Amino acid sequence: MADDDQKKIKLPRTAKGKKPQYFADPTVDKLLSMVLTLMGELSVTRDRLDTVERLIENNGLFKVDDIEHYEIPDDVNTIRTERRGAYIARVLKTVQDELDSLQQKGDGKNTELED
């Protein structure tokens, strides 16, 4: 397991090399990337929900109706906020990529971050 003092690695996320432009307006390229990412994330969410529903059914843990009246505790709210942030970043990655290349950061180099 990772030691407490072990550095958290952040692997490069964007490939080095010229990215083709497919549409006359580069905005359309970005929008397509976002739509496809959203397709993927919705699919992931539906899979996860399906897993949850099946586990509920298998184990008889609680009623599905309990979900409708769930009150969100603060710690859960924090977790959800972080997850939403990561989700938004994933969908908007194509915008970040352009910003990174403008700032000459997207060169695929080592980007180790301290914990």
Add this chain to the structure above:
Amino acid sequence: MTPLSNHDMLAGRIHDEESRQSFVNDFRVHLAGQVFPGNFPTYYNRVLPQFIKDKGREPETRHEVRRVMTHDPYYSFWSAMQRNSQEMIWDSVIDSVERQLPELIDKSRKAGDKGSLTLDPDLEIPKYHVAADIHLQPGAYHSDQIEDDVAAGAMYDLGTYIYSMGGLGTGNNALGQITHGFYKNEFPDAKPTRVLDMGCTIGGSITYWAQQMPDTECHAIDVGAPVLRYGHARAEALGAAVHFSQQNAEKTNFEDGSFDVVMSHILLHETSRTAIQNVFDESYRLLKPGGVMMHMDLPQAHGQAPLEGFLFEWEIYNNNEHFFAQLRDMDMVELCRKAGFKDENIHPKSAGSFWMEDQTPYADDGFEFPITIGIK
């Protein structure tokens, strides 16, 4: 999708990671089966008639087709989605690897010693490797992000399986199965004592050979340290003895005449015009008299109709496969001749999934890889 066979080095996938990877696989299956075929009616019903109207003749080359098809909205939309799907492959596997990297590195440090791992930190990484990240894998195959890094190998193992939509087989070793089956058929009496696989990445092919021929000394080289570390640990996890070393296939440190088989699996198209001749020269130098060179690569342009030739080249312009543009028209027999092989010992052949022992969903698709054979 049918899951990749598990082994001790394979990065585990938690719920959403597995789901995201399955989505990318299924999206690519849909693109290949439902969207890509639309390029044919698009060409014949829209692009070709306009071309004939403008020029009074049909396109004569794949390059002429490219100039018109890349402006067609259907082709462009498929192409853009295909490119996105390639980027999504890597995006979907990085989470799993990043999350488990310390454990994976730890496992690779403790890998067994049936085979071996020899790295050369001073090896110069060739320009054709550094210019762009091949197949859009972020960080490429040779970059260490941390000491003793295995991330590139771990990503490659998960990612290429999705890339091939399972076509590489659940053991990720289809290409090795093809060359092994082909070799046994072509040379039924051969009993190789020492074989070399050039440009092995994570050693999927050579590890299969080592599993099939446990008495044969199996060597594998690549310029990328993280894929070699992973490949060695993977082979050990699968109980196979493979000797991995970090070397450039253009010039290795092995002795003259020291191998019965020198081969590569779709390596050549990732090199360069100068490098490919060097690889053939080096193959000749390393072979024992009577030894066999087998370089398997992607189909060349000759014999392909202009539209077919154009569509086949999508990866050159959209997936960082730049040298493949030149390899498409190169004379492989001439490369063999220049390396020293006599004409009667040069055999351009082809082999496909027919030779695979572990049949995959793609085993009967009829696709054939050219294999350039030279016997010393």
